[in-house]
Amino acid sequence: SVEEVKGYIDQHADELVQRLADAVAIRSVSSDPSRRPDCVQMGEHVAEWIKKLGGTVEMVDLGFQDEKTSPGLKLPPIVLGQLGNDPTKPTVALYGHYDVQPADKNDGWNTDPWLLTQVDGKLYGRGSTDDKGPLLSWFWVVEAFQKVGRPIPVNLKFCFEGMEESGSVGLEKVVEEQCKPGKFLSDVDYFCVSDNYWLGTKKPCVTYGLRGMAYFFLEIEGPKQDLHSGLFGGVVHEPMVDLTKLFAKLVESDGKILVPKVSETVRKLTAEESKTYESIDFDPEEFRQTVGSDRLSKKGKASILQHRWRFPSLSIHGIEGAFSGPGAKTVIPRKVIGKFSLRLVPDQDPKEIERLVQEYLNGEFAKLNSPNKMKVYVYHGAKAWLSPTDHPNYEAARRAVKEVYGVDPDLTREGGSIPIVLTFQEASGKNVLLLPVGCGDDGAHSQNEKLNRVNYINGCKLLAHYFEEISKAGK
Amino acid sequence: SVEEVKGYIDQHADELVQRLADAVAIRSVSSDPSRRPDCVQMGEHVAEWIKKLGGTVEMVDLGFQDEKTSPGLKLPPIVLGQLGNDPTKPTVALYGHYDVQPADKNDGWNTDPWLLTQVDGKLYGRGSTDDKGPLLSWFWVVEAFQKVGRPIPVNLKFCFEGMEESGSVGLEKVVEEQCKPGKFLSDVDYFCVSDNYWLGTKKPCVTYGLRGMAYFFLEIEGPKQDLHSGLFGGVVHEPMVDLTKLFAKLVESDGKILVPKVSETVRKLTAEESKTYESIDFDPEEFRQTVGSDRLSKKGKASILQHRWRFPSLSIHGIEGAFSGPGAKTVIPRKVIGKFSLRLVPDQDPKEIERLVQEYLNGEFAKLNSPNKMKVYVYHGAKAWLSPTDHPNYEAARRAVKEVYGVDPDLTREGGSIPIVLTFQEASGKNVLLLPVGCGDDGAHSQNEKLNRVNYINGCKLLAHYFEEISKAGK
Ligand SMILES: [Zn+2]
Ligand SMILES: [Zn+2]
Ligand SMILES: [Zn+2]
Ligand SMILES: [Zn+2]
Numbered sequence: 001s002v003e004e005v006k007g008y009i010d011q012h013a014d015e016l017v018q019r020l021a022d023a024v025a026i027r028s029v030s031s032d033p034s035r036r037p038d039c040v041q042m043g044e045h046v047a048e049w050i051k052k053l054g055g056t057v058e059m060v061d062l063g064f065q066d067e068k069t070s071p072g073l074k075l076p077p078i079v080l081g082q083l084g085n086d087p088t089k090p091t092v093a094l095y096g097h098y099d100v101q102p103a104d105k106n107d108g109w110n111t112d113p114w115l116l117t118q119v120d121g122k123l124y125g126r127g128s129t130d131d132k133g134p135l136l137s138w139f140w141v142v143e144a145f146q147k148v149g150r151p152i153p154v155n156l157k158f159c160f161e162g163m164e165e166s167g168s169v170g171l172e173k174v175v176e177e178q179c180k181p182g183k184f185l186s187d188v189d190y191f192c193v194s195d196n197y198w199l200g201t202k203k204p205c206v207t208y209g210l211r212g213m214a215y216f217f218l219e220i221e222g223p224k225q226d227l228h229s230g231l232f233g234g235v236v237h238e239p240m241v242d243l244t245k246l247f248a249k250l251v252e253s254d255g256k257i258l259v260p261k262v263s264e265t266v267r268k269l270t271a272e273e274s275k276t277y278e279s280i281d282f283d284p285e286e287f288r289q290t291v292g293s294d295r296l297s298k299k300g301k302a303s304i305l306q307h308r309w310r311f312p313s314l315s316i317h318g319i320e321g322a323f324s325g326p327g328a329k330t331v332i333p334r335k336v337i338g339k340f341s342l343r344l345v346p347d348q349d350p351k352e353i354e355r356l357v358q359e360y361l362n363g364e365f366a367k368l369n370s371p372n373k374m375k376v377y378v379y380h381g382a383k384a385w386l387s388p389t390d391h392p393n394y395e396a397a398r399r400a401v402k403e404v405y406g407v408d409p410d411l412t413r414e415g416g417s418i419p420i421v422l423t424f425q426e427a428s429g430k431n432v433l434l435l436p437v438g439c440g441d442d443g444a445h446s447q448n449e450k451l452n453r454v455n456y457i458n459g460c461k462l463l464a465h466y467f468e469e470i471s472k473a474g475k
Numbered sequence: 476s477v478e479e480v481k482g483y484i485d486q487h488a489d490e491l492v493q494r495l496a497d498a499v500a501i502r503s504v505s506s507d508p509s510r511r512p513d514c515v516q517m518g519e520h521v522a523e524w525i526k527k528l529g530g531t532v533e534m535v536d537l538g539f540q541d542e543k544t545s546p547g548l549k550l551p552p553i554v555l556g557q558l559g560n561d562p563t564k565p566t567v568a569l570y571g572h573y574d575v576q577p578a579d580k581n582d583g584w585n586t587d588p589w590l591l592t593q594v595d596g597k598l599y600g601r602g603s604t605d606d607k608g609p610l611l612s613w614f615w616v617v618e619a620f621q622k623v624g625r626p627i628p629v630n631l632k633f634c635f636e637g638m639e640e641s642g643s644v645g646l647e648k649v650v651e652e653q654c655k656p657g658k659f660l661s662d663v664d665y666f667c668v669s670d671n672y673w674l675g676t677k678k679p680c681v682t683y684g685l686r687g688m689a690y691f692f693l694e695i696e697g698p699k700q701d702l703h704s705g706l707f708g709g710v711v712h713e714p715m716v717d718l719t720k721l722f723a724k725l726v727e728s729d730g731k732i733l734v735p736k737v738s739e740t741v742r743k744l745t746a747e748e749s750k751t752y753e754s755i756d757f758d759p760e761e762f763r764q765t766v767g768s769d770r771l772s773k774k775g776k777a778s779i780l781q782h783r784w785r786f787p788s789l790s791i792h793g794i795e796g797a798f799s800g801p802g803a804k805t806v807i808p809r810k811v812i813g814k815f816s817l818r819l820v821p822d823q824d825p826k827e828i829e830r831l832v833q834e835y836l837n838g839e840f841a842k843l844n845s846p847n848k849m850k851v852y853v854y855h856g857a858k859a860w861l862s863p864t865d866h867p868n869y870e871a872a873r874r875a876v877k878e879v880y881g882v883d884p885d886l887t888r889e890g891g892s893i894p895i896v897l898t899f900q901e902a903s904g905k906n907v908l909l910l911p912v913g914c915g916d917d918g919a920h921s922q923n924e925k926l927n928r929v930n931y932i933n934g935c936k937l938l939a940h941y942f943e944e945i946s947k948a949g950k
Contacts, residue, residue, distance in 0.1 A: 031802055069801065108700070167803065197706070211705060215803045224767025225583070228920040230686060230891025231672075233818050234788030235773045236766055237728050241791055248723030253712050253843040291711055292699025292809075295846035298710045313709030315807050316716055318798030323814055325795065326544065327506055328642060328690045328854055330816060331920060332790050334767075339798060341805060343708050368728040371770035379803055416705025445703040445806060 002403075004148040005464045009140065013457050016140050017123065020456065021116035023098075023132045024125040030076065030099035030166040039076035039162045042098045046160055047079050049139045053146070055083035055156075058184070062163075062170035076162030078174055080184055083142060084155040090475040091155040092467075093188040095420065096135035096195060097164030100127035101445045108447040122450040129451040130444035134194035134437040134459060135160060141463040153471030157188055164195070164418075167380050172423050179427035189475050190393045191424045191432040192466070194459075199305075199412045200440045201290075203281040204405050204462075206397045207434035209309060209413030210421060212344035212384040214353045218246060218361065219337045222372035227332040236332065237370045240322055243338045246374075249364050250340060251314040254297040255307070257342070259314075259360045262353065266311060267346045273310075277302040280410045290441045309413035312348060316340045343415055350381025382419030385432075392473035393431040400465035404458055435466065477878075479623040480939045484615065488932050491615050492598065495931065496591035498573075498607045499600040505551065505574035505641040514551035514637045517573045521635055522554050524614045528621065530558035530631070533659075537638075537645035551637030553649055555659055558617060559630040565950040566630040567942075568663040570895060571610030571670060572639030575602035576920045583922040597925040604926040605919035609669035609912040609934060610635060616938040628946030632663055639670070639893075642855050647898050654902035664950050665868045666899045666907040667941070669934075674780075674887045675915045676765075678756040679880050679937075681872045682909035684784060684888030685896060687819035687859040689828045693721060693836065694812045697847040702807040711807065712845045715797055718813045721849075724839050725815060726789040729772040730782070732817070734789075734835045737828065741786060742821045748785075752777040755885045765916045784888035787823060791815045818890055825856025857894030860907075867948035868906040875940035879933055910941065 009016070028042035029035040047057045062075035076099065103113035103126035111117040116125035123133070138158070145152045159178075163169045178185040199205050220239040227236060251257050282301050298304045307313065320337040323329040342353055358376055365374045387394075389411055401409040414434070425432045437459035443449045484491070503517035504510040522532045537550035551574065578588035578601035586592040591600040598608070613633070620627045634653075638644045653660040674680050695714040702711065726732050757776050773779045782788065795812040798804040817828055833851055840849045862869075864886055876884040889909070900907045912934035918924045 031800070031804070213705075213805075215805070222768050225918065225921045225923065227766065228891060229788070229790040229792070229816060230688075230818055231783070231889070231915075231919075232766060233790045233890060234730050234782035234786060235771050235779050236768055237730075237770075237772050238790055240793070241726055242728050244719050244722035244725075244791060245728060247719035250719075251716055253717050253720065253845045255709050255712075291702065291707060293697050293711055293846055295712075296710050297712050304710050307709035308706065311709060313704070315704040315708045315713060315805070316719060316797075317704070317804055317806055318715070318808070319794055320799060320801060322799070323793030324797070324799035325506070328814065328816075329506070329792055330688075330690070330790070331792055333793070339803065341704060341803075343705055370728045371768055414706070415708060416703060440706075443700060444706075446700045448700065 002464050002468055005141070005144045005150060006461045008144040008148050009457060009460045016456065016460070017118065017453065020123065020128065020133055020136060023136060024116045024127050025114055027114055028099045028162060029102050030163050031102060033070055033073050036073060036076065039099055043077050043079055043162050046098050047081070050081035050083065050158060053083060053139060053142050055081050057081045060174055065169060075170055078171060079158065079160040081158035082156070084152055086155055089153060089155050090189040090470060090473065091157060091187055092190045092192055092470060093157040093159060093185060094138050095159045095191065095193045095424065097131045097161050098135060099162045099165050100130065100132070101165050110448055118453065121453050123453055123456065124448055124450045126449055128449055129197065129438035129442035130449065131164070131195045133451040133456050137194070137437060137456065137459045137463055141460045144460070144464065153467050157185065168420055171420055175420060175423050176427045185428060188428060188430060190470055191428065191430055193418065193421055193432060193434050194437055195418055196414050196416065196434050196436045197438045197442055197444065198436055198440050199280065199282055199410060200286060203407060203410055204401045205410040205412040205436060206394060206401065207412050207414050207436060208387045208389045208394065210385045211309070211415050211417055212348065212350065212382045213341060213417040213419070214344055214350045214381045215341040215379045216357060216376055217337050217339060217379045218243065219335065219375045220372050221335040223332070223334045226334045229330045229332050232332060237372055238332050239336050239372050240333055242365070242368055242370050242372050242374070243319065243336050245368055246361055246364055247316055247338055250316065255313060257312060257314045259357055261356050262312060265348045265352060269306070269310070274302065277305050280305065280412065308415040310345050312345050313343045314340060343417065345384045346386055349383065350378055354378040354381065382417055383422060385422040385425065387425065387432055391431045393433045393470065396469035396473055397433050397435050397466055399469045400462050403465040404462045435462070477939050477943055480616070480619045480625060481936045483619040483623050484932060484935045491931065491935070492593065492928065495598065495603065495608055495611060498611060499591045499602050500589055502589055503574045503637065504577045505638050507577060508545055508548050511548060511551065514574055518552050518554055518637050521573050522556065525556035525558065525633060528558060528614060528617050530556045532556045535649055540644060550645055553646060554633065554635040556633035557631070559627055561630055564628060564630050564946060565664040565948065566632060566662055567665045567667055567945060568632040568634060568660060569613050570634050570666065570668045570899065572606045572636050573610060574637045574640050575605065575607070576640050585923055593928065596928050598928055598931065599923055599925045601924055603924055604672065604913035604917035605924065606670045608926040608931050612669070612912060612931065612934045612938055615935045619935070619939065628942050632660065643895055646895055650895060650898050651902045660903060663903060663905060665945055666903065666905055668893065668896055668907060668909050669912055670893055671889050671891065671909050671911045672913045672917055672919065673911055673915050674755065674757055674885060675761060678882060678885055679876045680885040680887040680911060681869060681876065682887050682889050682911060683862045683864045683869065685860045686784070686890050686892055687823065687825065687857045688816060688892040688894070689819055689825045689856045690816040690854045691832060691851055692812050692814060692854045693718065694810065694850045695847050696810040698809045701809050704805045704807050707807060712847055713807050714811050714847050715808055717840070717843055717845050717847050717849065718794065718811050720843055721836055721839055722791055722813055725791065730788060732787060732789045734832055736831050737787060740823045740827060744781070744785070749777065752780050755780065755887065783890040785820050787820050788818045789815060818892065820859045821861055824858065825853055829853040829856065857892055858897060860897040860900065862900065862907055866906045868908045868945065871944035871948055872908050872910050872941055874944045875937050878940040879937045910937070
């Protein structure tokens with residue numbers, strides 16, 4: 001029975017932690033060209049596990065990254081794996097990513113980010129929760145079924161990429177291609193994505209919505225070279241000054257977006273939707289402590305959740321080309337590229353948002369009367385995603401959660417963006433489920449990223465039940 | 476005669492270029508801790524030359540840099556050298572620095588910055604003009620006097636540091652100490668500094684003024700860790716947003732400083748001073764082309780010169796702690812440190828400017844109603860410097876220029892800051908002269924820094940004449 005499967009997982013928990021440590025040790029930072037060999041190694045590591053479990057693997061070669069900005073840099077492969085092809089069983093496809101965010105001990109990590117370190121039941125390490133732990137869980141539950149001699153109740157297809165943290169370069173085309181009749185993903189009945197987190201730290205959830213993204217580059221270019229601020233300061237229009245003027249026009253400290261008409265593109269909040277926030281288990285004070293700010297810019301459960309899930313936000317990330325080191329440098333940078341992004345919601349379209357931002361910033365820049373050259377454009381964009389939840393895929397997931405955790409999961413949305421989720425839904429016409437493993441305080445993309453050991457082990461058990469439940473739903 | 480000395484220099488020009496290449500090849504970047512051994516090596520290289528020429532050297536050990544920010548990092552030594560101690564001759568002290576700004580081929584250099592490359596009479600390489608070329612010139616003129624068998628008409632004292640590009644850590648204390656009675660610099664009659672540039676590209680000049688500096692760190696700290704903009708964007712007060720709001724309040728695109736009362740601290744422009752700008756050889760259009768902007772923020776010779784020399788400027792240099800790489804990263808940085816600086820003029824005091832900036836930014840930050848923590852302070856400050864020019868030191872320099880170039884030099888000021896110049900003047904009570912070697916388009920601190928070969932060789936000849944002329948002025 002599934003109980004035996006879960007028993008096997010419990011008995012091998014230490015081994016599963018060690019295997020996660022092996023994966024974390026591979027520094028598969030997709031944004032760092034010098035770490036590209038580690039990304040490729042991590043892709044092979046994942047492929048090896050599929051083969052060890054008796055599956056077949058195709059490594060999709062995506063060719064080279066951007067020839068202009070990164071000449072000669074090969075993309076890490078997409079790993080397409082298959083396990084089982086019983087025509088009587090439904091086929092579940094899993095998406096995950098084997099690349100990770102950058103990490104450096106000096107950025108404020110308490111432990112070596114590449115050495116999985118267990119402290120008080122927490123497994124600290126880059127990629128522990130985003131996304132190596134959740135991705136590997138699928139292998140361990142397959143192994144557990146096999147070891148206890150129980151047939152896996154579904155056919156499995158894996159789709160793992162190594163560029164998620166760098167814009168999922170190449171993935172969308174592959175997914176669209178593989179969803180065509182007769183191709184790898186064409187016979188998938190249900191999609192499941194394990195790349196998000198519980199809302200809080202105590203109650204599990206199942207996720208049906210994501211915000212989209214419009215990531216902007218705001219370039220300002222002036223002098224033909226960097227200038228010494230002593231020799232030239234006072235007589236040149238400095239690109240950095242123009243950039244900060246425009247940055248300051250984008251958003252208020254409290255998060256209010258200043259780009260005109262953006263709020264008009266947001267789907268109206270209905271009374272019906274308003275009600276759904278009431279029952280969700282979310283503690284604003286616990287959330288505030290996770291953030292660590294003295295005060296959040298929104299007050300109350302519903303307002304906070306709505307501003308994370310269903311209203312757009314605008315964040316300013318940084319500047320390329322300006323002085324960024326420690327200490328003092330008296331440079332006037334000749335060209336700076338400001339980086340900011342809007343998280344998009346239904347019914348916003350990245351193209352329309354780009355147009356609004358361009359119209360607004362072109363106007364604001366003209367007011368500066370600067371001889372510098374300004375250009376603003378979307379570097380990558382993606383629409384928000386929403387799934388219906390009255391679907392067997394979601395019902396199976398909710399029953400699986402109840403079996404493992406003894407509670408009904410909250411139905412949640414999330415503020416982050418996983419553009420490929422929308423692609424899976426639109427290219428296949430099938431339902432896509434987000435089934436999170438980690439907690440809301442795991443710190444994906446931050447210093448001291450962690451995955452609770454209990455979430456890791458329960459994540460495996462959750463999948464065991466999900467396999468059982470979805471197999472009952474049939475094809 | 477001096478003609479023989481100059482002849483020797485001409486005959487050995489290729490050798491002098493090769494020796495500059497040897498020095499440029501030593502990557503003595505003082506701001507990069509990993510290059511500290513190169514800085515020490517460059518200090519030893521300079522000391523070796525003094526010894527080869529028959530001088531004596533003391534290497535002043537400055538101990539460790541900042542134990543908090545750079546634990547275990549030793550400072551490069553100050554090289555104090557002496558050549559000659561004839562009590563009948565005046566003693567001239569020379570200041571220069573053997574460290575350089577960072578440089579990377581990928582920053583936009585057309586040639587390897589560490590391989591001195593001659594193109595069309597220009598010697599390209601980091602440190603060629605700032606300050607290795609001018610510093611080494613002093614050795615070559617000494618050697619030339621010796622080789623043609625002519626006694627050097629002055630006693631020489633050298634004071635060379637290796638931290639000028641990083642705030643001259645430790646130098647001020649050493650100079651103040653060495654100016655005390657009986658100490659190394661106590662018997663110096665004239666100071667000469669070779670660490671600035673001609674105003675333009677054609678006419679030599681002698682420099683009697685420098686702007687000072689107040690380099691500010693503007694720290695804003697909020698969440699306890701970096702946050703994912705998807706999960707947290709919309710409900711937190713982002714430190715980067717607050718920083719850009721404050722940055723935007725500092726200065727207009729046209730350079731107008733917005734900090735109240737700063738303009739009141741500037742010495743008034745008199746009719747007499749106004750007249751001095753008329754005769755200076757300066758081509759605003761040529762200057763604009765050097766900058767490479769379509770349009771400068773000031774118009775006309777006098778206005779441009781005044782805003783570079785005798786009015787303060789405010790430049791925004793960059794941000795520490797924000798995303799600064801290529802590509803896209805969706806981070807909300809937890810803490811950012813904005814870097815900006817004011818170039819100060821008579822009669823501004825860095826302490827007073829710090830107070831004005833703090834008062835203003837504290838008020839502006841309060842208006843943001845942000846829960847983040849803000850702190851703004853001067854990281855390093857220095858007053859402006861002005862020297863009287865009706866002094867034998869300046870008169871000797873002017874005659875030397877006339878001998879080499881056949882024209883009377885312009886008397887100029889400069890917009891940059893060399894804080895130690897003021898210290899020399901105040902600690903010794905002696906006159907300090909700035910005698911530039913390189914051209915206004917040399918690009919110190921920029922990509923493709925260069926020193927014209929002709930300036931390098933004429934710089935040596937200029938010093939030969941300066942030795943002669945200053946020896947006539949006596950002690
Ligand atoms: Zn992820
Ligand atoms: Zn991620
Ligand atoms: Zn210098
Ligand atoms: Zn310099």
